[in-house]
Amino acid sequence: MKSIGRILLPPTILLLATWSALAAFFGPYASAVGACVIGAAGLLAAGAIALGRDARLPLAVFVPIFLSFLVAWSRVEPSNDRPWQPDVARLPRATIEGDRVTIHDIRDFDYRSETDYTPRYYDKTFDLRELDEVDLISVYWMGDAIAHVMVGFGFAGRDYVTISIETRKEIGESYDTIRGFFRQYELIYVVGDDRDLIRLRTNYRKNPVEDVYVYRTAVSLANARRFFLDYLREINSLHEQPEFYNTGTTNCTTNVWRHTKVNPGPHAFSWKILLSGYAAEYVYELGMLDSSMPFDALRELSHVNPVAQAADGAVDFAQRIRAGLPRPARHADPEPDALEGQ
Numbered sequence: 001m002k003s004i005g006r007i008l009l010p011p012t013i014l015l016l017a018t019w020s021a022l023a024a025f026f027g028p029y030a031s032a033v034g035a036c037v038i039g040a041a042g043l044l045a046a047g048a049i050a051l052g053r054d055a056r057l058p059l060a061v062f063v064p065i066f067l068s069f070l071v072a073w074s075r076v077e078p079s080n081d082r083p084w085q086p087d088v089a090r091l092p093r094a095t096i097e098g099d100r101v102t103i104h105d106i107r108d109f110d111y112r113s114e115t116d117y118t119p120r121y122y123d124k125t126f127d128l129r130e131l132d133e134v135d136l137i138s139v140y141w142m143g144d145a146i147a148h149v150m151v152g153f154g155f156a157g158r159d160y161v162t163i164s165i166e167t168r169k170e171i172g173e174s175y176d177t178i179r180g181f182f183r184q185y186e187l188i189y190v191v192g193d194d195r196d197l198i199r200l201r202t203n204y205r206k207n208p209v210e211d212v213y214v215y216r217t218a219v220s221l222a223n224a225r226r227f228f229l230d231y232l233r234e235i236n237s238l239h240e241q242p243e244f245y246n247t248g249t250t251n252c253t254t255n256v257w258r259h260t261k262v263n264p265g266p267h268a269f270s271w272k273i274l275l276s277g278y279a280a281e282y283v284y285e286l287g288m289l290d291s292s293m294p295f296d297a298l299r300e301l302s303h304v305n306p307v308a309q310a311a312d313g314a315v316d317f318a319q320r321i322r323a324g325l326p327r328p329a330r331h332a333d334p335e336p337d338a339l340e341g342q
Contacts, residue, residue, distance in 0.1 A: 010046040013062065017042020020069050027182035028076050034069070041065050078186045078242035086119055088168045092191040093239040094232040099128045101232065106161060108193040110313075114204045122193075130156040132330075134224045135322075136215040136289075137162065138280045139201050141208045147277040149252045150197060152214070153228055160318035162197045163231055164190045165252040167245045180247030187245040189235045194318040202308035213302040214321060215280055217288045218328040223263040230262040253279050290326040301326055 017039055025035035045062040048055035080091065087109070095102040102125040110118040133154030138147040152162040167175055167185035176184070190197065201210040219227065234255075245251065253276040261267045272282035284295045293301075304321040311320040 006049055006052065010050040013042050013046040013049070016066060017046070017062070020066055022178075023073060023182045024069065026176075026179045027073075027184060029072075038065055038069060073183075076183050078183075078244050080186070080239075080242045082186075083171045085169050085171055085173070087117075088166065088188050088190065089119075090121060091188065091235075091239045093236055096229070096232065101126045101128060101228075103161065103191055103232075106191050106193055108196050109200070111196075111200060111204050114200065114206070124159070124161070126153075126155050126159060126161070128225055128228070130158075131224050131228060132156060132221060133160075134217045134219045134227060135162075136217055136280055136283055137198065138213045138215070138277070139210050140213075140277060141205075141210045143277070145275045145277040147279065149256055149276055149279050151231070151256060152194065153224070154318075154322075157319070160194050162192050162194055163235075164192065164197050165255050166190055177247050180245060180251075183244045185245040187238060187243045187250060189231070189238060191235065194321065195313060198304070198321065199308055199312070199317060202305045203312060212304050212308065213280065213299060214304050214325060215283070215289050215298070215302050216322070216325055216327045217283065218290075218331045219288065220331040220333045222333040223331070226262045227259055230259045234259070248274075252276065288328075288331075290328040292328075293326070298326060 020042070021035040021039035024031050024038055041058070041062040045055060045058035048058045087107075090105045090107075092103060092105045092107075094104070102123060104123045105121045106124055108120045108122055110120055131153060133152075135152035135154065137150040137152055139150070140147045148164070150162050150164040152160055154160050166188050167180065168188035169175065169185060173185075179185070198212055198214075202212050243250070248254075253273050256279075257267070257269070257273050270282050272278035280289070280299070281295055283289055284291070284298065289295075290298055302325060304325075307323070308317070308321050311317045314320060
């Protein structure tokens with residue numbers, strides 16, 4: 001047992017100490033001193049055990065420090081009441097009445113530049129019986145491996161709304177990937193007009209330039225409806241009970257994957273979900289995109305920057321950027337009573 005303990009305890013203590021030190025440094029406390037104290041205490045305790053020395057004193061120091069930090073960490077709670085940046089200041093919500101869904105506070109900013117805009121919101125009612133399109137939208141700005149993933153919903157080719165899962169940043173706050181692991185940001189589902197969420201990225205973000213790809217999916221009508229309603233349930237939940245964003249587990253791709261699990265069928269996880277730039281390729285491999293051509297050809301056809309820049313603030317912006325996009329045959333509904341109880 002002593003030999004097993006000497007093998008297992010040191011890496012376990014180092015793992016706990018490393019996580020605690022990183023959380024203390026990059027989390028809401030932002031304490032370099034605290035991070036050093038936890039890290040040093042863990043290193044001494046793990047070293048004493050690994051070297052077969054008397055570890056009672058190092059453990060007597062590390063354990064209370066670690067437990068005290070856990071108690072403090074458990075008290076870090078998300079909030080909807082902070083000085084938010086204007087683009088994430090208002091949380092959307094939805095009212096569902098049978099087949100009619102009203103989304104409140106759809107973002108539709110009037111942009112003059114990425115940072116110069118007039119905030120604008122509207123409410124809109126959608127008929128679930130007309131929901132016939134789900135689009136996967138991938139946004140690239142730093143190579144092929146990383147992308148921001150959004151989902152668009154279309155209603156009878158007339159109305160469109162896009163949902164973007166993002167960090168809800170406070171005034172003066174910027175996004176940091178590492179800090180995103182440690183309860184630094186709240187989670188927000190931005191529900192936006194395509195003239196906002198897509199045009200912002202194609203027409204106004206210049207440093208760096210962002211490339212947007214819109215992929216029409218083959219999702220069945222029943223699955224599209226369940227998927228959309230699951231999004232709305234989470235949106236309403238966040239309106240009442242805030243949650244933290246997490247870079248690894250609660251982000252723009254893992255949450256999309258999680259919402260797909262509302263539908264029947266296998267939902268295998270893939271490293272291409274974590275490396276979000278490959279998410280569209282993964283969906284293609286699942287047979288949910290147009291498979292009549294190689295993925296590289298589909299990707300080239302799905303690039304909407306040129307047409308979005310030409311359409312700019314046009315009323316029919318959403319229709320213009322989708323004109324000519326490959327649309328696969330819709331999958332059959334997996335079960336006749338798929339909508340029952342929804």
